[in-house]
Amino acid sequence: NVALEWTPPKDNGNAEITGYTIQKADKKTMEWFTIIEHYHRKSTTVSELVIGNEYFFRVFAENMCGLSEEARVTKDSALIVKEGSNYKSPDYQEYDFTEPPKFTHPLVTTIAVAGYNATLNCSVRANPRVRRPYSIPLN
Numbered sequence: 713n714v715a716l717e718w719t720p721p722k723d724n725g726n727a728e729i730t731g732y733t734i735q736k737a738d739k740k741t742m743e744w745f746t747i748i749e750h751y752h753r754k755s756t757t758v759s760e761l762v763i764g765n766e767y768f769f770r771v772f773a774e775n776m777c778g779l780s781e782e783a784r785v786t787k788d789s790a791l792i793v794k795e796g797s798n799y800k801s802p803d804y805q806e807y808d809f810t811e812p813p814k815f816t817h818p819l820v821t822t823i824a825v826a827g828y829n830a831t832l833n834c835s836v837r838a839n840p841r842v843r844r845p846y847s848i849p850l851n
Contacts, residue, residue, distance in 0.1 A: 714790045717755040718771050721784075727775040734758070739766035739789050750774065761792045813838035 720729055734748040734756060747758060761767060767790050770783035817835035824830035 714758045714761065714767065714769070714792075715755070716758060716769055716771070716786075718784055719754065721773045721780060724773070725775055725777055725780070727777055729773050729775055731774045733772040733774055733779055735770050735772075735783070736761075737768045737770075738762075739768065742768070744770065761790075763792050763794050766791045807839060809839070811839055 716734065718732075731750040731752050732748075732754075733746060734751060735744045735746050736758065737744045748756060758769070768786050769790070770785040772783045773780040814837050815834060816837050817833070819832055819834045822830060822832060
């Protein structure tokens with residue numbers, strides 16, 4: 713859950729504020745989705761959030777003319793962690809990219825006949841290692 717609290721805007725558009733619309737965005741996509749409309753209080757608790765995701769929230773004021781042009785956006789994201797444990801991001805090993813890739817078994821001259829398949833094989837040593845064969849189709 714995330715608890716949100718806000719203050720009414722200084723400019724009400726010359727009409728009484730009748731409610732608020734609250735939206736959330738996942739930090740990965742930053743696509744905004746409305747989660748509460750026509751809300752009358754100045755605080756709420758947002759639930760049903762995905763563990764491990766980070767969210768931003770924004771609040772639009774609403775009056776008889778519609779929603780405000782600008783919203784109040786949270787400055788920091790809210791990281792949702794599992795209760796009783798802290799989510800730890802996996803540690804990634806640093807790679808040394810100073811060594812360029814080297815051919816350990818170079819391509820050999822091959823004659824291909826039109827209309828038939830041909831395969832070219834070679835071996836390359838690199839860091840980080842590439843663990844899958846790479847094939848290039850010939851036309």
